[in-house]
Amino acid sequence: MDVHSTTVSEGESIRIRGLVQGVGFRPAVWRFARECGLTGEVLNDGEGVLIRAWGQHLELDRFVNLINRESPTLARIDSIKRKPIHEPSPIDDFKIVESNNESVQTGITPDAATCLDCIEESFNPSSRRYRYPFTNCSHCGPRFSIVSALPYDRAHTSMAEFTMCDACKAEYSNPLDRRFHAQPIACHSCGPKLWLERSDGRDLGTVPQQEALDYACKLLQQGNILAIKGIGGFHLACDATNKDTVKKLRQRKQRYGKPLALMAGNIEVIEQYCSVNRVEKSLLESPAAPIVLLSAQGKRHLPDAVAPGMNTYGFMLPCTPLHHLILEHMDHPIIFTSGNLSEEPQCVNNQEAKGRLKGIADYFLLHNRDIVNRVDDSVVRVVNGKAHLLRRGRGYAPDTFSLPSGFENTHPLLALGGQLKNTFCLIKNGQAFLSQHIGDLENPLAFEDYQKNINLYKEFFRHNPQAVVVDCHPEYLPTKFGYECADNIDVLEVQHHHAHIAACMAENNMPLSCQPLLGVALDGSGYGEDESLWGGEFLLADYSGFKRLGSFKSIPLLGGSQAMREPWRNTLAHILSGIGWEKFISLYRDLELAKFLQAQPVETFQSMIEKKIQCPATSSAGRLFDAVAAAIGVCREQVIYEGQAAMELEALVDETFISQNDDPGYPFSIRDSCNNNFLYIIDPQNMWEALFEDLKNTIPKSTISARFHIGLACAIADMTNKITQDNSAISTVALSGGVFQNKCLLEQVTKRLHKESYTVLTHSRVPANDGGISLGQAMVAAARLRIED
Numbered sequence: 001m002d003v004h005s006t007t008v009s010e011g012e013s014i015r016i017r018g019l020v021q022g023v024g025f026r027p028a029v030w031r032f033a034r035e036c037g038l039t040g041e042v043l044n045d046g047e048g049v050l051i052r053a054w055g056q057h058l059e060l061d062r063f064v065n066l067i068n069r070e071s072p073t074l075a076r077i078d079s080i081k082r083k084p085i086h087e088p089s090p091i092d093d094f095k096i097v098e099s100n101n102e103s104v105q106t107g108i109t110p111d112a113a114t115c116l117d118c119i120e121e122s123f124n125p126s127s128r129r130y131r132y133p134f135t136n137c138s139h140c141g142p143r144f145s146i147v148s149a150l151p152y153d154r155a156h157t158s159m160a161e162f163t164m165c166d167a168c169k170a171e172y173s174n175p176l177d178r179r180f181h182a183q184p185i186a187c188h189s190c191g192p193k194l195w196l197e198r199s200d201g202r203d204l205g206t207v208p209q210q211e212a213l214d215y216a217c218k219l220l221q222q223g224n225i226l227a228i229k230g231i232g233g234f235h236l237a238c239d240a241t242n243k244d245t246v247k248k249l250r251q252r253k254q255r256y257g258k259p260l261a262l263m264a265g266n267i268e269v270i271e272q273y274c275s276v277n278r279v280e281k282s283l284l285e286s287p288a289a290p291i292v293l294l295s296a297q298g299k300r301h302l303p304d305a306v307a308p309g310m311n312t313y314g315f316m317l318p319c320t321p322l323h324h325l326i327l328e329h330m331d332h333p334i335i336f337t338s339g340n341l342s343e344e345p346q347c348v349n350n351q352e353a354k355g356r357l358k359g360i361a362d363y364f365l366l367h368n369r370d371i372v373n374r375v376d377d378s379v380v381r382v383v384n385g386k387a388h389l390l391r392r393g394r395g396y397a398p399d400t401f402s403l404p405s406g407f408e409n410t411h412p413l414l415a416l417g418g419q420l421k422n423t424f425c426l427i428k429n430g431q432a433f434l435s436q437h438i439g440d441l442e443n444p445l446a447f448e449d450y451q452k453n454i455n456l457y458k459e460f461f462r463h464n465p466q467a468v469v470v471d472c473h474p475e476y477l478p479t480k481f482g483y484e485c486a487d488n489i490d491v492l493e494v495q496h497h498h499a500h501i502a503a504c505m506a507e508n509n510m511p512l513s514c515q516p517l518l519g520v521a522l523d524g525s526g527y528g529e530d531e532s533l534w535g536g537e538f539l540l541a542d543y544s545g546f547k548r549l550g551s552f553k554s555i556p557l558l559g560g561s562q563a564m565r566e567p568w569r570n571t572l573a574h575i576l577s578g579i580g581w582e583k584f585i586s587l588y589r590d591l592e593l594a595k596f597l598q599a600q601p602v603e604t605f606q607s608m609i610e611k612k613i614q615c616p617a618t619s620s621a622g623r624l625f626d627a628v629a630a631a632i633g634v635c636r637e638q639v640i641y642e643g644q645a646a647m648e649l650e651a652l653v654d655e656t657f658i659s660q661n662d663d664p665g666y667p668f669s670i671r672d673s674c675n676n677n678f679l680y681i682i683d684p685q686n687m688w689e690a691l692f693e694d695l696k697n698t699i700p701k702s703t704i705s706a707r708f709h710i711g712l713a714c715a716i717a718d719m720t721n722k723i724t725q726d727n728s729a730i731s732t733v734a735l736s737g738g739v740f741q742n743k744c745l746l747e748q749v750t751k752r753l754h755k756e757s758y759t760v761l762t763h764s765r766v767p768a769n770d771g772g773i774s775l776g777q778a779m780v781a782a783a784r785l786r787i788e789d
Helices: 025-035 056-069 116-123 168-175 209-222 243-253 267-271 279-283 321-326 350-356 443-462 479-484 496-506 568-577 583-590 591-597 600-609 622-629 644-651 655-660 687-697 700-725 743-755 772-788
Strands: 008-018 037-045 048-055 076-085 094-096 196-200 228-229 234-239 289-297 312-318 334-338 364-369 379-383 387-393 400-402 411-417 425-428 431-434 469-470 490-494 517-527 533-541 548-550 669-672 680-683 732-736 759-761
Touching: 008 056, 025 037, 025 094, 025 321, 037 076, 037 490, 048 056, 056 076, 076 400, 076 687, 094 759, 116 321, 196 279, 209 234, 209 321, 209 364, 228 321, 228 350, 234 243, 234 622, 243 334, 267 279, 279 379, 289 548, 312 655, 321 759, 350 364, 350 655, 379 743, 387 772, 411 517, 411 772, 425 772, 431 772, 443 479, 479 490, 479 759, 490 496, 490 772, 496 517, 496 533, 496 732, 496 759, 496 772, 517 622, 533 732, 548 700, 568 591, 568 622, 583 591, 583 687, 583 743, 622 644, 622 700, 644 700, 655 700, 655 743, 669 700, 680 700, 687 700, 700 743, 732 743, 743 759
Parallel strands: 037 094, 228 364, 289 379, 411 469, 469 490, 517 732, 548 680, 732 759
Antiparallel strands: 008 048, 008 076, 037 048, 196 364, 228 234, 234 334, 289 312, 379 387, 400 431, 411 425, 425 431, 517 533, 533 548, 669 680
């Protein structure tokens, strides 16, 4: 329709909030406006996108419907608000105008994997971007990793130093081009450059950019380790089928047991090693392009050193043209793990990488586009047909969340998260800004990165918190930091497991006014209200408070934190606290486990328990998994990384046994608590006696693992029923905490709770582990402040 022939009858200001910047949203609005014969303008500002449009009433309605139905793939619309404009149109066309840098209330779009059009261009010899490793458009490419300020314009990104050539300018200025206003637009002539270097400093000779990627592929095939600069940081890459190279990488990186991530050139390569269902395939091919944990049931197998003790592989597809081009001639996977020493943050700049990774990588594949914001790869697992984020990074962060009903006018808050798997969360104007995965803050580099990112987010979103929210644990670094950085503002403490449940409630959009539900929080440990270590909790909870109704039986941590590193200590603690040492030895002295434990200082530990020396009590579900794993010989003496024993125990589960038998699993008992602070306890003593009998009868470990998982799921469902008999109003159960990352347990628990007609809330967009508690902390604090108001 010719816009000049349209009779202008009314005007509207249309405010759109959500992820609407850097995703081709304004060009789409421009096209819709022309289709509807409207005049006016569209711009980015601190709140999102603002449209001022004039036209006939029906066409304005059609225009808004088009925005709702056909917005770009990467966009997410949270709200559209329309207000009349009582003045005539100042222009006779529809234009995209310069951004207005006002108060920031919008989110930042996550980085997006290369779209199909850009992949085709990168491999098309007739394209001017043929084999260009930084090809992108409005639908893909770097976003959060390159932005330094809002609104999202080229001047506020690390692309600012690259002046567009005439050809790129023409694309950027053409509303009909998919690169119209694509801020990272670049090509061979004007964009970032790529080059190879040896790590030993010796001259490599001149390798043209278009040949560097083929050379990198050849180096990988020859058994070399490469440090590759990507979107959100460096990765260390090597041939995943070369067991000697994988072993060498582990030794150099000092990552001795934890599974290594993999990248393959296409789905067909992945399917040689894994079974891939429809949901998993869609995740791999999505704009987020996360690492997806897949069942390792393919015809081909990788060296054991890739994922020791696991029955899954973590695969991702290439997320940039650089990675697509490297893997063009590779018919097998490469290791693609974070570019760092174990537990350190990922390297992001060239000099830092050449210093920290010199002893690991043989070669460096570098480029000169700066990474402004470090972003680790996201990790996802599909459970019950639904994606569950285990680590929230590239492709998902820093996505915003609209808070549930009742939280619209919440005070600005800063929630600082936990000690491990840290994230932090900002609350402002009814929105939650959840950070990317930061990591374990005990590492000084990670803690430094944590502080940097908090300041960065506060600048991005012009955020001045009225309160800081921390965990109750007085020795957590974020807790100490919260009290140190609070400048004349309140510091609010939130109990760890309450935060887990509140995060699950918020993700499932439970309103502030919702009735209390039953929260089941299972993890390694969290500081309890009674100053003991909790970790297997049943809480009657809403956002503002909770009551502890049930718990796993508390067991002493023999040697304190040493028990977290040596699982056998937990097995011994369960024996000493349950069946008793003398009875155990009299009945099971011939077990390999008994012989191992007899070589330990059992009498010393018994004395420690009696005198309450270095053996704090914990109700931790995570330590129960460690104890069972050690009992059957899995990671008995020590674990190399957090959660290893539980992960390897889960990997042993005989899924055929579960699917083809009605075995009730090992029996747990539910008994009244002697503690006045809560009602019931799940006692594992009967489980242990049955397990020891199976060991005595040489039942396979896979069957024992299956029976443990089934029995524990039954115990959780039985405890839920026991509690709801006393609280008949409870019909909803929220499952949270790192233990619920266990696919088998989560499936078994949800199956049993659904059978009992409960509404079951689980995580998806937010990790069930400690990566989600900052959101929960923020929600609890927001609810309490609303009540005080």
